Amino acid sequence: MKKSMLPDYKLIEIQILASGDILQIPVYTFQGKKEGKKVYIQANLHGAEIVGNAVIYELIEFFSTLNNEDINGEIILVPMCNPIGVNQRNLFFSTGRYSPYDGLNWNRIFWDYSHENINIDDFVRENMNFSKQDIQANFFDNILNKFQEKQNNINHRRGVSFSEHYRNILQSLSLSANYIIDIHSSSVSSIDYLYCFDYRQKSADYFLLDYAILMNKYDGNAFDEAFLNPWLILEKKLSQAGRNLIFDVESWTLELGSGMRVNEESVKKGFKGIINYLSAKKILNLEVVLPEKSTKFIPKNTIKSYYAIQGGIIRHRLKEGTKVKEGDMLYQILSFSKGSKMPFIIDIESADEGIIFDVSTNDTVNQGEYILGIFPHV
Amino acid sequence: MKKSMLPDYKLIEIQILASGDILQIPVYTFQGKKEGKKVYIQANLHGAEIVGNAVIYELIEFFSTLNNEDINGEIILVPMCNPIGVNQRNLFFSTGRYSPYDGLNWNRIFWDYSHENINIDDFVRENMNFSKQDIQANFFDNILNKFQEKQNNINHRRGVSFSEHYRNILQSLSLSANYIIDIHSSSVSSIDYLYCFDYRQKSADYFLLDYAILMNKYDGNAFDEAFLNPWLILEKKLSQAGRNLIFDVESWTLELGSGMRVNEESVKKGFKGIINYLSAKKILNLEVVLPEKSTKFIPKNTIKSYYAIQGGIIRHRLKEGTKVKEGDMLYQILSFSKGSKMPFIIDIESADEGIIFDVSTNDTVNQGEYILGIFPHV
C-alpha cells in the first residue's frame, strides 16, 4: 500500500524495573486536517489478549494510505498498552490478567470521577440552562481538572503504587477523548462481541458484530466504565431535572477472538467494525456500511455461567457459537474421585436455552472452575 | 497438660480436585455446659499467614484442660481454613493470597447481606419498639434466611464458582455467631495489630495489642466486613430513628506477625489476647486482664503507604516498629538505571511522623512496588 501519511509517534515511560530496564508504551497519533473529535483506541490491557494489536497494526497501515483531509480530528492508537502484562509468562502461558504486585485485574484499576467527593447535583443546577455543547465542555473541564489535581497531590517521597501510576498514564491519554475503544479478547475461547452502555445501543450497530452485552451491572473501575460512568450519571441527573441529553461521548470494549491466539477472522471483523464506526462518527470521511441486521443485546445480569460441579476431565464439550436448548448435553466430566472405586462419567445438561458464547480453554477442572457461558434467549 | 475435655471434630469437604482428591477443612467445637453465645475463630485464609494455626493449636490444647463448666456457649475453631491457599507454592513461596481461578483476594469474596436487594428501613419500622434481644434475634433470622434462600437457589447443573462455594461453607459456619475472629498475619513483615469497627473500640482493648486500625473505609466483602456491615447499618438506621442500640455482635481481624513465619511471640500475644477477650465476653469463666494502656486507634484512611519511586535494590531500610519524624531517612534505592552510565543511590526521607508498622519482604523492587507503611501521629 502506498503511504501518504505517517502518524506522530512517541514512547511513554511506564516503569523503571528493578534491573534498571525501562518499559514504555508506543503512542501513534493521526491528526486530521480539520479539528474535530478525538478517539482513543488501545489494545492488550490483559496480557493474553493480543488480537487488538493486529487490528491496530492494520488500522495504522490503512490510515497511512489516507490523506489528512480524510480524517477529522484526532485518532490515538496504543497497541501493546500493558508491557508488564504482555511479557509475563508462566511456562509459555500468558498470565498477565492480574497485576503481579497487588493481584488487581488490570482492567479494574481505573479512576472514576464520580467516585470522588464531588457534587454532580450542583453541576446540574449551575449548567441546567446551558447548551449541550457548553455543558459537555464544562463537565470535561471538571473531570480533567480533578484528575490533574490528584496528580499534583502525589507526594514524591511516598510515591504511588504501580497500578495508580499506570492508570494515570493511560487515562491522561484518553480522558479527554470523545470515544474510547478498548480492544480485548476473551481470555478463554469465544465468539466476537462487544460491551455496550445504556443509550449508546444505536452506535453499537456500526461495529457490525452480532452480539453485545448490555452493561446493566458494573464491576467497577474497568477502563470503559471509569470513562463513561460520570457521563451516564450526569445524563440521568439532567433527565431527572427535566433536561434529556445524550452527550457525544462513548466507550466501547470489543471482545475479539480468544486469548493467546491471533484469529485472523477476528482481526478482520475488528478492523472493519472500527473503520465503520469512525466513519459513522464522521471522524473518517468514508462511506458508512448500514448493518444488515442489528446487534442483539444481552443484559449483563442475564448471562448464565457454568462451573464444574466437581473436579475431573471435561469431554465432549460443545463449542462456542453452538445454539442449545434446555436439557441438551453441554459437556461430560470424567471423574477419578477418590470417593469411588471405579471412574465414572457425569453428563451435564443445559439449564438454559440460548447460545454458548465462550468456553474455557482447559479440559482439566478443579471443582468450581469456569466451564462455559450462555447468552440466553437469543 | 491433663486433658479433661475433647472438642467435637468434623471434616467438611471443600473441593473435589481434578485428580479426584478431596480437600477438607477441620472444625473443632467446644460446647459449654450452659447455653450461651457463639464465637467463631478461623486462621490462614491467606496461604502465607500461618501464625493463627499455632494460636488455634494452643487454644485447643488449653480448652482441653478446662471443664465444660468453664465455657458458656460454643467455641468453633477452624485452623487451616483455606487448604487451596495454604498448599499453593511458587518455588518455596506461599503464594496463596489470590484465588488461582479468578484472581480474587481470598478475603474479598464474602457475602454481605446488606448488598442484597433488601429493605432495612422496613425492618427498622417493624422492629423499632421491640427489645434489643428480639431485634437482634429477628435480624439474625433475616440474615440466615436470606443466606439459606440463596443456597437453595443454586442451580445444580450450572454449579457455582469455587469462590462462591467456598465462602458459603465458611459463612454457614460463622454467620450465626456473636463474635468472629479471623486470624491473619501481615503478608509482609509487621508488628502485631488488629482491625476494629466503629462502636466496638472498648472491646478491642481486651486483645491487649498496642495498635488497631479503625475501619472507616471499606474494601468490600472482607470476612470481617461482610459479617458486621449489616449490623452497623442496622444500628445506624435505628439511631436515625431515635433508638440507640449496639448489638452484642462483633467482628475482628487480628494481624499477628509476618507471612511464612511462625513468630512465637506473636503466637503468645494472640493466644493471651483471645483468652482475655473471651473471658471479657463471659464465654470463658476466667479472670479478665485489664489492659494497662488502651489500644491506639489509627483511622484506616490516614495510614501512609510508601511505594518505590523507581526500580532498584533497597538498602538500609528502617525496620517495622521504628518511630520516625518527617525528614528521617527511611530507605535507599540502589539503581542501575539504563538511563544513567554510573549506578547511583537515592535517599528517601519520610514525609510523615509516626511509626513504621510494616515493611515489604523483598529488597528488589520494580517501580511502584510497596516499601513500607506508617501509622501517623502515634
Added chain:
Amino acid sequence: MKKSMLPDYKLIEIQILASGDILQIPVYTFQGKKEGKKVYIQANLHGAEIVGNAVIYELIEFFSTLNNEDINGEIILVPMCNPIGVNQRNLFFSTGRYSPYDGLNWNRIFWDYSHENINIDDFVRENMNFSKQDIQANFFDNILNKFQEKQNNINHRRGVSFSEHYRNILQSLSLSANYIIDIHSSSVSSIDYLYCFDYRQKSADYFLLDYAILMNKYDGNAFDEAFLNPWLILEKKLSQAGRNLIFDVESWTLELGSGMRVNEESVKKGFKGIINYLSAKKILNLEVVLPEKSTKFIPKNTIKSYYAIQGGIIRHRLKEGTKVKEGDMLYQILSFSKGSKMPFIIDIESADEGIIFDVSTNDTVNQGEYILGIFPHV
C-alpha cells in the same frame, strides 16, 4: 457394556500437604487367569497432559468386559499419576510441568540403576553363559534389590525430597514390569507420535501411529529412559562380549494430542494402539492388527526446533501436520519494537524440508520462545 471383571483398586498416599490433606494415586490392576508378563501404564505425569486419563478410562471399561482368561499376566493402570501436577493452576492454565518445590521437570526425576556405582561388566561375566530367561531374571533381581536397598537407607529424620519420594512410589509400581507405557501429550499443539528406543522399532509398529522419535540422545532420568537404559547397556555389553540378546523389556512414551485438551481422536488412537500392542505381546488374547504402513522413525538429534528471533505477535503460522519445503513461509512476527518508529512484519521461512509436528500454543512471544518443530525428510 456388560462388565464381567472388576479391577483390583487401591489408593496409595503420595503426599501429606501443609493443610493436612493427603494426596493419593489410584492403582487399578487386572489380573489374568494365567501368570504371565506385567505391563504398567500411567498417564498425566505432566499436569496439562490429560488425554491419557481418557485412554486409561476406556481401557478400564474395555478390560472390564473381558474374562480373566482373555488376559495373561498383569495389567496395572495409574491414571492421574501426578496429583500435584494435575491440580496446579495459574489462572486456568495447567502449569504442572515442573515441580514447584525444586523446579525439576516431573519427567526428569527418575532413578536409573545404571547411574549407581555398580559394575555391569561383572554381571556380564558372571551371567554370560546363562539362558536369556535367567539373565533377565537375575538382572531384574539386581535392579530391584538395589532399589530396595536405597529405600532402606533413607534416614527417617532427614526425610527425602518430594521428587525422590514420589519417584520411589511410581518406580516401586513399575520397575518389575516387562513393559511400561507412559502416556503424555505434547504440552503444545501436536500430531500424535511416540518415542522409541533402539532395537524396539519392530514393536513400535503395533501402536499404529505414523511417527516415532528414535531415542539417540538422552535427556537423563526420564521415566522411560530410567527404566530401559540399564537394559540397553546390558544388551550392549553382552553384545560386545559376543552374546546378542534383546530382552523382553520395553519402554514407551506416547504423545497423544495437545495440552489441556481431550482430543477424542487421540483418545481413540491411543486406545486402539495400546490394545493392539498388548495383543501383540500376548498379554491380551485378541487378534493383532498388522499395521498397513510401518511407523516412520525420526532420530531425535535431527529434529529441528524454531525459536522466535525477536519478540512480537505470531501471525499466519502453519499448523501441525503441514508438510513444508525449504523456503516455505512458516510464520510471521508482528513487531512493535521500541527500536523502530513504525510497526513491521517479519516473514520467517523454513530452513528445512519435512513435516511440522508441533506448534506452540501462544501467539505472543518473547525473543527465544519456542515456535514450532519439524520432523525433517519424512
Added chain:
Amino acid sequence: MKKSMLPDYKLIEIQILASGDILQIPVYTFQGKKEGKKVYIQANLHGAEIVGNAVIYELIEFFSTLNNEDINGEIILVPMCNPIGVNQRNLFFSTGRYSPYDGLNWNRIFWDYSHENINIDDFVRENMNFSKQDIQANFFDNILNKFQEKQNNINHRRGVSFSEHYRNILQSLSLSANYIIDIHSSSVSSIDYLYCFDYRQKSADYFLLDYAILMNKYDGNAFDEAFLNPWLILEKKLSQAGRNLIFDVESWTLELGSGMRVNEESVKKGFKGIINYLSAKKILNLEVVLPEKSTKFIPKNTIKSYYAIQGGIIRHRLKEGTKVKEGDMLYQILSFSKGSKMPFIIDIESADEGIIFDVSTNDTVNQGEYILGIFPHV
C-alpha cells in the same frame, strides 16, 4: 570519595520482548595501565539473589578512587546480569530461579567445552612438551574457537532458544577471563560461604570466608563448572601423562546472605574478600590480608539435607549458624493431618553433628519440602 577513574560502560541487548521493549545488561570495565590478567565478576543470575549487586556497586565506587596504575589487566563487572530473573514477580516474591520459558535453572544452562565432541587426549599429546603459558594459551584458543564456531552455525531462520542465546552473551564476556566470580546468595536463609574446585583450595582462603563447599560432585552446566571443568579435565589428563600443572584459571561462586534481602554484613564481607583475592592475584596493587584461620572445606557429597517428613507448620526451628549434635532437636512440625482427630506436634532430632548452614524461609511445608542443611563435622 574522590573519583579518579571512570569505568568503560556499555549496554548489551539481551532480549526483545513481545511488547517490543528491549532488556539489556550493563557491563562496566576497568582497564589497568599495564596489560595483565582478566577477571570477570557478575551478580544476580538468580532473580532473588541481590546482595552481589551491592557488592559490585561498592567495588565500582572503590575502583573509581584508584589510579589506573593500581590495576593490572582488566576487571569486568556485570551487576543485574539477568534482567528476566531480577524483574520476575509472583506477588512480591522474586521467583526468578528458573527460566519461565523452559523451566531450566538459570545456573544450569551454560556451555561446557568438554561436552563437545572434542579430543582432549590429542591436545595433551600435541602440547605435552610446551611451556605452561603456551599450553594455557593454546587451550584458551581451542575453547574460544569452538565457542565461536557454534555461534557461527546458528541458523538465523531457526533462531535459538532464549537460554542458549543468553548463555552465549554471558559466556562471550567471560570465557576468555582468568578468573570468574559469580556472586549468588542462598535462595533461603544462610550463612556466607563459597564453592571451591579442586586444586584451588589455597586461593579460596583469600576470600576470608569461614566455609567453602568443595565441588566433588557436579550438577552440570553451572556457570562456574562450565568455565573450569575443561581445565580440570586437561590438568587431570596432563597429570596422567606425567605433567603436573595447575593453570592460572579459577572459578568461584560466592554465596552471600539470603534471598530477597541485602544483608549489609554480607555486602561488606563480599567486598572485602574480593578486594583481597584480586590483590593476591596481583590484579590490584594492594596489600593482601593473610587470613587468620583458613577456610573449612566441606566436600559437597557429605552435606546433609533435611526435608519435611510430612506437611504442616514448622515451629522452633534452629537458625542458620547453629552448631548441633546428633539428637539435638532441630525443629517441630505442627500437623493438622486429616488422618488424626486432634492436631499434634512432631519433634525432629538431628541425625548429624555439625553446623546448620541454611534454613528454608517458609514455615509452611508440604511433605518433602526443604527444611535445612548441615555441614557435618565442622
